[in-house]
Amino acid sequence: MKCNVLVVYYSQSGQLKDIVDQTTYDLVQNQDINLTKYKIEMEEEFPFPWDFYSFFNAFPDSFLQKEKKIKPIPTEILNQEYDLILLYYQVWFLSPSIPINSFLKDKQTQQILENSKIITISGSRNMWFLAQEKIKKILKECQAKLVGNIALVDHTPNLVSAMTIVNWMFSGVKKRMFNLLPLPGISEKTIQESRRFGKIILNSIQNNNYSNLQENLIQSGAVEVKPFLVSVDTKGNRMFKVWSKIIDSKQGKQREKYLKFFYYYLILAIWIISPLVNLLYIIFYPFNYFKYKKQIKYFQGIE
Structure with missing residues (x-):
């Protein structure tokens, strides 16, 4: 019997989509897994590249976790029972992005999340800690079970990444600032190497055992915590x-x-x-x- 896996994500620049593709590579190749990818679509899309006003105007709604309307979730997704849900998200202003927050709080989503096993995968600059706490709270309210977490970050110094990511958000072009600083965002090396996490997830799916999943992910470097951050x-x-x-x-x-x-x-x-x-x-x-x-x-x- 095939295992049904749902992948949920929202990506503007394409970075999170790249993470999705790498971490689900081995799942897609496995014939015993029926994997569905669902990209959240907003009724009113956010601009990319961002302009100054739109970017900062998104701050209050993002931090206060106010949801906005998303386009209807496809019926085939709503009618399917999933053995595992991979929830990919970005961090906006130290909170889950408005699109992922809107998805989680949508009434239709409740029937998908209830009693489901969830693995969260975040792609952020470097501070995802309290955003994850907010995600955990919503999942608990939905009676979903969090079985794993992966946090991919930009490993460049804090001040450097602050400059490069803002330049990327406002220009829409992933380039080296001053032809000197590192490329903005999570490095290609980090994204490519994240495929190893998919292998660990696949192993848990095949054994139908998620009790040691997070421990195995931690041992493979899936979650780095810096107390300063x-x-x-x-x-x-x-x-x-x-x-x-x-x-x-x-x-x-x-x-x-x-x-x-x-x-x-x-x-x-x-x-x-x-x-x-x-x-x-x-x-x-x-x-x-x-x-x-x-x-x-x-x-x-x-x-």
Whole structure:
């Protein structure tokens, strides 16, 4: 009897689609697996490349996890029972992207997710920790069972990746800034090597046993946790909560003005606050060693 696997994703630049193709390669080749790929489509698509206003205007809805209308999910997907769902997502403003959040909160989606086994696969700059917590909360509300998590990130230094990813989002062209900095996004090497995770997932499918899946994924390097970035993510979420509520309450010219204020805050946070947090992290690392060990274990897990 064939195993039915559903792949759900949303990709603008094509990077997440590349991750989908690599991590599902061995599943597609296996004749005992019936794999369906579903790309989320919005009623009103987001632009790519982004313009300044559209990009920052997406911040409040993204962080506050407000869903927008998606195009109807195909009937054949709604009528099929799936043995496993691979949920691919991006992180927008430290939260799950609006498209994936909209899919998860769509009424039609509930019947797909309920009692289903889920593996989450994220492709982000470097901070996915609290976004994953938000995904976990939604899945729990849907009575879905999270059995695995993979987090692919850009491994270039934090400040460098901040520059290169913004350049990519606004230009739509994946290129080296100043012909010097690394290419933006998750490296081709990382994406190509992610095929090994598909082999691990395939093994769990064939054995119908997911109890050791996450442990096997961790051992193969599927989830890297840096306590410094967890700290930045946590502090960023606190500030974003304040900013998102303020901006969400504004309209018209007032909203545009506060979006510009938020932009200047981000520059300050990335170039001044973040390095200070890193310095404090280094200074107090010996005193927080056991705390960081717990953080690593927790965020590598799926509980």
